[in-house]
Amino acid sequence: MIDLLIVGAGPAGLRAAIAAAENGLHVSIIDEFVKPGGRLLGQLHEEPDGSWVNGVEEAERMYHRAIQLGVEISTGVSVYDLAETPAGWSIYTTDGVRESRCLLLATGASETPIPIPGWTLPGVMSIGAAQVMGNVHRVKPGHKGVVIGVNVLSVAIAREMQLCGVTVDRIVLPAHNLISADASNPEKMMESLLRLSHLAPSSLMKIGGKFVSPKLAARFYPRNGFKIWGIPIQLRKTALEIIGEEQVRGVRIAAISATGSVIPGTEEIVDADFVCIAGGLTPMAELAAVAGCRFHYVPQLGGHVPLHNERMQTTLKGLYVAGNITGVESAKVAGAQGRVAGLSIADELGVLSAAGKEKIKEAVDQTVHTRKHALIQFNQGIEEARHALYTEFQQLTDKKISV
Amino acid sequence: MKSMRVQEHPILGNSEKKEAVTIYFDGKPYTAYTGDTVASALLASGVRTLRKHEETASPRGIYCNIGHCFECRVQLNGSETVRACLTTVADGMYVTSLTLPKGASI
Numbered sequence: 001m002i003d004l005l006i007v008g009a010g011p012a013g014l015r016a017a018i019a020a021a022e023n024g025l026h027v028s029i030i031d032e033f034v035k036p037g038g039r040l041l042g043q044l045h046e047e048p049d050g051s052w053v054n055g056v057e058e059a060e061r062m063y064h065r066a067i068q069l070g071v072e073i074s075t076g077v078s079v080y081d082l083a084e085t086p087a088g089w090s091i092y093t094t095d096g097v098r099e100s101r102c103l104l105l106a107t108g109a110s111e112t113p114i115p116i117p118g119w120t121l122p123g124v125m126s127i128g129a130a131q132v133m134g135n136v137h138r139v140k141p142g143h144k145g146v147v148i149g150v151n152v153l154s155v156a157i158a159r160e161m162q163l164c165g166v167t168v169d170r171i172v173l174p175a176h177n178l179i180s181a182d183a184s185n186p187e188k189m190m191e192s193l194l195r196l197s198h199l200a201p202s203s204l205m206k207i208g209g210k211f212v213s214p215k216l217a218a219r220f221y222p223r224n225g226f227k228i229w230g231i232p233i234q235l236r237k238t239a240l241e242i243i244g245e246e247q248v249r250g251v252r253i254a255a256i257s258a259t260g261s262v263i264p265g266t267e268e269i270v271d272a273d274f275v276c277i278a279g280g281l282t283p284m285a286e287l288a289a290v291a292g293c294r295f296h297y298v299p300q301l302g303g304h305v306p307l308h309n310e311r312m313q314t315t316l317k318g319l320y321v322a323g324n325i326t327g328v329e330s331a332k333v334a335g336a337q338g339r340v341a342g343l344s345i346a347d348e349l350g351v352l353s354a355a356g357k358e359k360i361k362e363a364v365d366q367t368v369h370t371r372k373h374a375l376i377q378f379n380q381g382i383e384e385a386r387h388a389l390y391t392e393f394q395q396l397t398d399k400k401i402s403v
Numbered sequence: 404m405k406s407m408r409v410q411e412h413p414i415l416g417n418s419e420k421k422e423a424v425t426i427y428f429d430g431k432p433y434t435a436y437t438g439d440t441v442a443s444a445l446l447a448s449g450v451r452t453l454r455k456h457e458e459t460a461s462p463r464g465i466y467c468n469i470g471h472c473f474e475c476r477v478q479l480n481g482s483e484t485v486r487a488c489l490t491t492v493a494d495g496m497y498v499t500s501l502t503l504p505k506g507a508s509i
Contacts, residue, residue: 032489033470054414110471113466120474123464126467126468129467135415138410138412138418139409139443140407140408143405163415
């Protein structure tokens with residue numbers, strides 16, 4: 001029996017492991033990917049001061065610190081079941097059953113696919129798949145690609161692909177269907193694109209700054225889009241179908257109105273040997289559901305999230321969550337939450353001194369601060385939504401106590 | 404075919420030299436490098452189709468590349484079904500496509 005088992009070796013899991021092990025806990029981490037680091041591994045972005053944040057290096061630093069503190073990290077191991085026991089938790093993995101007093105789920109997020117005709121052809125992949133291929137495995141996803149879906153992730157990764165020597169021909173919207181919904185509507189996408197202006201100030205100010213409302217901006221949006229880092233972003237073009245027989249040969253696109261209806265007679269075929277679908281992220285919370293956590297649907301956080309408080313406790317004893325499983329945010333926020341979880345667990349297991357308890361409060365404040373200053377804001381209204389969630393948690397636990 | 408490997412990178416630097424190994428996919432040998440996954444090694448060699456769909460026989464390749472979608476499942480050394488994107492290569496590894504034999508049905 002160990003003190004803490006963590007599922008997920010991303011920024012949340014690693015930071016939690018470090019905080020817990022610094023307080024003397026015996027900690028193990030398991031992750032199903034081939035190396036530790038989670039989605040930090042693919043990340044590469046330029047800070048406002050012009051320096052680059054290299055996720056691979058950051059992951060390595062955290063990994064070495066954790067190893068130094070005696071944390072055991074196993075990769076290539078998947079978890080398929082969990083059960084609460086009198087002493088803690090049993091975790092069923094592809095490498096046998098593990099027993100732990102506390103359990104932290106730091107499983108991150110998964111990408112939402114947008115099915116459009118032809119999307120099962122070899123050469124069609126999620127935008128994150130292309131990021132991992134290029135930045136982690138150092139293999140190009142293809143030579144010339146089209147990205148379908150305009151969001152924070154797709155614009156950032158299109159740039160990363162360019163740095164790998166890949167041609168990103170254009171970024172277009174997905175065809176309208178029940179699943180793509182708002183993602184196929186130029187007006188709605190203009191709103192989210194304007195929130196990216198700090199990433200590419202000059203080109204976005206040119207288009208966004210001219211218009212007072214996203215509605216107007218979408219209506220007067222140039223038919224062929226404008227370029228960020230030389231990549232055309234075409235909010236007024238939609239991908240109707242991905243074509244090819246044995247693999248991707250191209251994409252059939254058409255022009256659309258400001259509200260997303262296809263303009264007849266504007267269809268054309270763009271040649272490409274790969275296509276990325278960017279449908280956004282949603283918390284990956286299956287294991288919390290299997291464990292029996294209470295859930296809440298919070299659109300600002302990306303979907304269904306396990307109910308938790310600001311100390312990262314769930315409604316189940318000894319079960320904690322941190323990182324994108326609690327809501328889609330940047331890796332820095334995930335790391336800050338991980339530290340909170342690690343300290344909270346140390347507190348539950350009774351190893352924190354009075355000064356240590358003070359650190360939990362500092363870590364919670366640090367998370368709020370990091371969120372406020374995050375370079376990439378995935379959704380709007382995150383802080384407010386979180387506040388509502390924590391209040392809900394508080395009311396629920398108060399009720400339990402009064403009964 | 405132009406190389407699919409990212410040898411030089413302005414921020415990440417140049418790829419480290421890694422040891423070459425041979426893996427087999429449906430009987431054909433391919434060069435891979437230690438640290439590759441089956442999925443990245445095959446893509447680097449221009450192989451995109453990893454299996455045929457069990458009912459429609461339509462070709463399938465990688466989709467999510469991090470183990471979530473199970474689209475890249477292949478057979479390893481004639482027995483185990485694994486995800487190509489989560490399986491690191493080893494010299495002499497024998498990988499086969501999960502194609503149903505002609506006339507078979509599920």
